[in-house]
Amino acid sequence: MPAILAYLVRRLVILVLSLLVAAVVLFVLLRLLPGDPANALLGVGATDAQIAAARAQLGSDQPLAAQFADFLGKLARFDLGQSFVSKTDVLPEIGRRLSVTLPLTIGGFVLAIAIALPLGILAAVKSGRRTDGAISTISQLGIAIPVFWLGILLITLFAVNLRIFPSGGFPLKGWSEVGPAALSMVLPVATVALVIAASLLRYVRSATLDVLGSDYLRTARALGSGYATAVVRHGIRNGAVPVISILGIELATSFLGAVTVEKVYALPGLGSMLLLAISQRDYPDVQGVLFVSTLLVLLIGFLADLAQRLIDPRLREQAHTS
Secondary structure, three states: OHHHHHHHHHHHHHHHHHHHHHHHHHHHHHHHOOOOHHHHHHOOOOOHHHHHHHHHHHOOOOOHHHHHHHHHHHHHOOOOOEOOOOOOEHHHHHHHHHHHHHHHHHHHHHHHHHHHHHHHHHHHHOOOOHHHHHHHHHHHHHHHOOHHHHHHHHHHHHHHHOOOOOOOOOOOOHHHOHHHHHHHHHHHHHHHHHHHHHHHHHHHHHHHHHHHOOHHHHHHHHOOOOHHHHHHHHHHHHHHHHHHHHHHHHHHHHHHHHHHHHHHOOOOOHHHHHHHHHHOOOHHHHHHHHHHHHHHHHHHHHHHHHHHHHHOHHHHHHHHHO
16 A cells, blocks of 8 residues: 555656646747737737736736746646736636537547447457458547538538537537537537547457457466356456556546637637737737646546556556656
């Protein structure tokens, strides 16, 4: 137990250090971009005096070291600042936007697993046959199709032609209107799910093939275990370890890729907030969205790593000896 706790402490320290490095990189890169937030705030025709006053109000006239110290101090208090343009607090706005982005990402991810797991296992069991070839072909097509094109295709089919689902948008009252909100998320979730499932299916098939051809599975069957029993008792756990790692990567990728899906379906999530903030040079909004996104991606990797060690005793032994 002390070794496991030591491992957890090390991983948490790495997580905190990664967040600190991410904060430094975000701060520096945003200040290196051309343009001035004061000009974006005032618009064309502003005088030098107005620009100087806007810089003083925004704090962009301060030395970079002072701006960075203020940024880190606010982060330590869980304060992401205030938008230059809307004058609203960044953290509550991100929370409101996450109520759209998280259901989109998690819903698409869960649906992708429900699609990829049975099809990937079926393709492995039927390896070399027509079923395997058909599933692999569909997977390759899914990987090749751009996500925005897939979204447009689903809109054309189910919103324009069949008129079953709305083509985009989200209720102004959010999830307080459960029915319309859920209906507006069907096509976006399906878009995310199909993109993830196409990629995930290949890894499930590969992991299942490794299990079916493994020595320990043949040994279990030689000792008297039935095929299904041997697969359930010995195969699932061993096959799940590499798949969990891929699941973590796919979940993080789908969260970051939600920007494109939100744009296609006009959803008021983190993606639209980030794009608008970039166009307006709204540093607090950009920093806030990117920092929260980085935090969520790092947490996903952290949880996937822990899940692997809970499933695979060999990794737990490495944690004890390292």
